[in-house]
Amino acid sequence: MTPKQNSNQPYGSIEMKPTEVARERSASKRMIASLFNKTDHVPTVSLENYRTMNSYWYTAICLPEIIDELRKNNHNNASSHTAKHTNKLLKEKNLELMSNPAYIPDLAPCDFFDFQK
Template structure:
């Protein structure tokens, strides 16, 4: 349960977000880049609705597949804006994700991807958003963002429902992957790439407007 302080933080975030949108309109939303990390497993069992099927009254119910403990999994780091995914970065298995690693992704992967796919954003001014994970809040990371002159949008603690990656991109991506079984790390990476490519591009606009 959220404390009164945390609830107030959520309200202030939403008010500030709405206030800026009312002032700047789509120029505000169009400059936001948001990102986060998520696990993608070798098997993500189907939901009850996905696995539902017609069967005769006396036909036995099919056995539901369960994910085994210790199953193969890959962390995917994704960054996107209103126009779609800018960077999809699968993190090699065994990699320690600390502030230095995250900083290198911002420097060596994300910034070049922005320069290639959204060159105008670097000139218009990026509004950067990620959650309050310790890695994201580390001094090494905030110094890089300050050096790039990217404005960091505050995110209230314990509020995944206010993070577009958590309420939009990752659920939709994983919905495409449910029920599939992958044997190798590369299988997971390629399937995730296809799942993201197949997402409706208009839904990225909706993801940001849902924050209002």
């Protein structure tokens, strides 16, 4: 059985209206800093209203939130980690830096605690 046709349309040429799909609004992108100390993962810090991590954000916003949880801090050579402003704050707070681990391309140190043992 076919849908009802108008007499002016030839048989088999019924045009159906396209279905309109309502899309839900997707979540916006959020940048976070995932930090860890020698034995455990330190809670992540969101970069609210910041697009990139720079020395100002790292020293004024991120480190004050987590400084009590850090005993040793592991830095790579990111510009926000090597800036004079960052190094000055780390010396003032007497934070000891861990040496960088061997390069492991498949697993970044911040990803290590994402997997269950």
